[in-house]
Amino acid sequence: MTDTSTPLQAIHQLMAEGVPTGKADDAHARRLWWGALEVLQQRLLSADPSWEGVWIAAPLPALYAPELLQRYRGWVWAPEALTLLNDLQSSTLLPSDLISAPTGVAEAPLLSHRFQRMTLCAEDSQDPFLLVITSKLQIALALQGQEGERRLLMRSEPSLLTRILALVEQRLKEEDQAQAKSLHQALNDLGPLQSSGDFALQFWPDLAQRLASMAPTVTFQTAHESPEATPQAHASGDIDAELSLLEAIAHEVRTPLATIRTLIRSLLRRRDLPMKAMERLQQIDTECSEQIDRFGLIFQAAELQRQPEGPSPLARTDLGAMVRLLSPIWTQQLKRRGVGFAMTIADSMPLVLSDPGRLEPMLGGLVDRCSRSLPPGSKLLLTLQPAGARLKLQLISHTPEQIASQTVDPVQQERLGPVLSWNTNTGSLQLSQTATRRLLESLGGRVTQRRDRGLTVFFPIAEQC
Structure with a gap:
């Protein structure tokens, strides 16, 4: 550790010793991190x-699993800006039993699974880190490296974990002597560290399997400002604070949903459940997937606020086939809300230039955006047709009153920062x-949106080979 390094910075440096330089960008590194957390937690x-x-x-x-939060004692260093989470206890966005109590506050027995929260300083490493020490398994996970050289670190050697714990105790002594003594006593009660070689050997194959099943759209950004953030972000810290809060909310919403979906899918493989139960489980699985995808799109949008604008690599994409393939899913999704869906696609549609891997969830996000605030009895119309050198995709929604009067009223939206908005009538x-416009532009689309004509996106037609 250098003289200018904090103990938390030194942990990442220590874990990186002897590990080859990574080759991942931050988005891919974050996928490795979330996959690793799920492997360890399972x-x-x-x-x-x-x-x-x-x-x-x-x-x-x-x-995030309640069983683990109840079973193990925790210490978390979090940015001071995230004290905003304490104001959300009455909100439906975060379960109140997952919000940590301030350091040193005695907790009621029913809240014994809360963790002790410490303050992350500006000079500390902002990269994620997790250390788990149990009586039978000890493991440390971290992300480390510059952009383009990011890597996931997993270490389980007792000698190295001992050095990491010494750094943690050093930091706790600097902040709260009582907490340092509490951690030291808890570690003594667990006994000497031992090798977790069996888990270490199985970790990487399990991670590869987990990554293969993860939705490709879910990416997360760090809670600090990128050096290449937009000028607006440099002018004000509000955007950075919002993105930090969004990341915290996503952690508390998306990860439990992923666990629920995994458990649901294991139940769906059984053959001894009543048909009604299977139908209910399938509905839960679908709802979890939709919400996971929603937060994936929200964070893609947040990422664009940090990254400089530039051309994205686009490929030949069969937009017509993609829409036809997804339409049954959208029909069922809207049916659950009491909303009808109709689609008109011209014959012999040419290919467009886009990113098919990211376009598919984005189309689902457009359908969700245009229908989420609609009351039962409404209709959503989708058309796809040539328009010169482009294909025009249009989504128009009609409420029952609009259908009866043959009018289209504007939807009242209130902007909540650069990423989110909400419907003032429904709270959606x-x-x-x-x-939405910036996301579609990154996929090759050009958006026009009029209050009385819904949403229209133009995609460039690909040249014939």
Whole structure:
């Protein structure tokens, strides 16, 4: 550790010793991080419930399963800006039992799974870190490296973990002597560290399997401002604070949903459940997937606020086939809300230039955006047809009153920062018009949106080979 390094900075440096330089960008590194957390957590959930342990994380809580939060004691270093989370206890966005109590506050027995929260300083590393020490398994995870050289670090050597714990205790002593003594006593109760070689050998194959099943649209950004952020972000810290809060909310919403979906899909493989139960489980699975995709799009939009504008690599994409393939899913999705869906696609549609991997969830996000605030009895119309050198995709919604009167009333939206907006009549939260436009532009689309004609997107037609 250098003289200018904080203990939390030194942890990442220590874990990187002897590890080859990474080659990932931040988006791919974040996918590795979330996949690694799920692999580790599933291992802990399947372990003997009698295992005791502690966990230490920064810059946000990394464990989220209530069973683990109840079973293990936790210490979390989080940015001071995220004290805003304490104001959300009455909100439906975050479960109140997952919001940490201030350091040093005694907790009621029913809230014994809350973790101790410490303050992350500006000079600390903002890269995520998690250390789990149980009586049978000890593991440390972290992300480290510059953009384009990012890497996931997983270390389980007892000698290295001992050095990491020494840095953690050093930091705690600087902030709160009582908490340092509490952690030291908890570690002594667990006994000496031992090798977790069996888990370490299985970790990387399990991670590869987990990544293969993860939705490709879910990416997360760090809670600090990129050096290449937009001029607006440099002019004000509000955008950065909002993105930090969005990341925290997504952590508390998306990760439990992913766990629920995994458990639901394991139940769906059984053949001894009543048909009605299978139908209910399928509905839950679908709802979880939709919400996971929604937060994926929100964070793609947030990412664009940090990144400089530039051309994106686009490929030949069969937009007509994609829309036809997705239309049954949209029909069922809207049917659950009591909204009708109709589609008109011209014959022999040419290919367009876009990013098919990101365009598919984006189309679902457009359908969701145009229909989420609609009351039952409404209709959503989708048309796709040539328009000169482009294909025109149009989404127009009609409420029952509009259908009866043959009019189209504007939807009242209020902007909540650069990424989100909400319908003032229904309270429905969604991507803002600006964020939607920027996302579609990154996919080759050009958006026009009039209050009386819904949403229209023009995609450039690809040249014939």
